[in-house]
Amino acid sequence: MEAPNPRPPQHAEPGIDAFSGAVRSLMDALYAIAPLDTWLLTRVEGRDWIILHALDQGGTIAPGIVLDWHGSCCIHMACGDAPSIAPDTSGIPVYRDAPVNHQLPVGAYVGFPLHDRDGNLFGTLCGVHPEPVDPQLHDRYTALKALADTAGHLLALQRENDILDRERQATALLPGSDPVSGTLNRRGWDMALEGEEERCQRNGQPCAVVLAEVTDLEAINREAGIGQGDRLLAELGPILQGLLLPGDRVARIAGNRFGLLLVDTGPDALERRHAEIRTALRDHHPAIETGRALRHPGEGLQHTPHLAERDLLRQRHTR
Template sequence: MDVITSGDRVPALLTFERACALVLDHLASVLPMGLWAVTQREAASQVFLSVRDEAYGVPAGAVVPWDASLCQHMTTGASPQVVADVGADPVMAGADARQAFPIEAYVGAPIRSAEGELFGTLCGFNPHRLDAAVEVHRPLLDLLASLLSQILQAEGLRERAAEREVELHRRATTDDLTGLATRAAFTDRLDHALALHRRDPRPLTVVMLDLDDFKDVNDSLGHEAGDELLRHLADEWAPLVRPGDTLARLGGDEFALLVHGSSGGDVVAARLGEILAGTYSLTGTDLRVGVSVGVAHLAVEDTTPTAAELLRRADAAMYAAKRAGKGRIVTHDEAVAAALARLPRPTGVARHDAAEVAGAAR
């Protein structure tokens, strides 16, 4: 039994382009023709994808009308796949392609997609008639065309799988409504920042932002108006975020900002507050939208907390801002920490009702 060791090289997947080249090389050695080609039908055109040409001067990438081709008659069954004497075939004899090229012999087989639709052809042309015994090569031609079909289908499956993976990653990391980062993406980046802080201490800040009385917007103007407001705010806030920092929508009207650096969090939080201090026109109604902001700094000398703990600090500061009258910025400090310490610790990243924080602070 052969054993694959760690030093053995795993062969790369055979691409459709490479498979075409190998198939044409083999056919050219087994049955010399003036031209061997793999073509693709694109609407009303026939595109020569891969070519081995000894007689016609047709380059890869050449495009001819599909209706003028001999391949169209083969794929519809009007003519056979192997025609040793094209002039004797009642359909192919009058094909427009013969006006441009001296094609006296033809062989071809269809290449199909995973859905069974015609993709193109594996075909050969010759400027001279061939012996009728050329029919013996038809099984090989069919086999190689089938092989190309399977490789084409496998490549399509790989491409669709890759596209799905990209889309799944996009959905996991990008909020559909606002285009900001998602909670999952924010937590992942915060975990990474905290790992760096643990290994090579550097300051960072988490800012929690919660719109004041957002429920009233949804109740009075409808959820579409609320979504419009969230999109507007995201568009206003995003340009204020420095490269390397992360602004995320955690869900509903909850946002979070991860800022690398010593004082950037306060500066950005204050700027965000200034934007929301004004009046925003929404569906013909002027609204004054407020935001309560909680800031949690992590200094170089601080012990590295978990992501859940740092978010909890920022969240508690944000609720302290709401308790103080809303539309304010509160930084997590000993007073907020003491109030937070009197609350039951959640098992995960959870938010507490404002009344809980207020009661704990009394």
């Protein structure tokens, strides 16, 4: 392969976290060993192939972009149907004809699967070049595989750090509590969303929001007094807290509305947990409507409550 174009030394940017800095250094090392146009660290979630970190000479691929996993080259590599290193993809139909070529031409390919601590596929570390490259790329396998293993270890360490970070945040959020329900208040909710969004951007883990609204609270306050309405909210708070898993958060975000932040929750888990939450609440008080939504990597967690509200309104109109 030709010597890589020199890249300026990467200095730590103000505010960049240690994990992102380590990944950036790893990407630079990959480029130094195999100067392919694009190197990607990705996560797989269902059909979504989420770009977490990118070193792209063309500037067309950036973190947060979501591509189709089934249309990628990496899916064939991860399944063992195609090699980890392909200096010329023209002789490998699954790479040559992969739909991703329409967005990211793949004349040469390098890829390695990344697994979580349970052995499940987390994502991939891959590099692509628009044209074929020197077959000597095969000689770089050992060094490239070592860097892929390093990426896996970094992700595992960051995963453990996220758990500790959520525990620290739980303590920091204690002042932001609602005196009536005992859950977080709106300020605590906003802080929880902000902190989890940072973790989602680093690791790409799925996340979801469930909203629960007491639809007759205004009538209760009017007919039986505010004290009766507050007693109902005080009863619902512990019920919701009892439904949380480690890292989840619940807050009273409006007078008659609660929000639940569900971490590490994908589509199937969201449907199951949403049903559990709705059933538990309605068993206690039937006049409760709920809505749910998954975080979309391209929009971020701040937008997810709006999607959940739309779902809540749809549920209300169809009930």
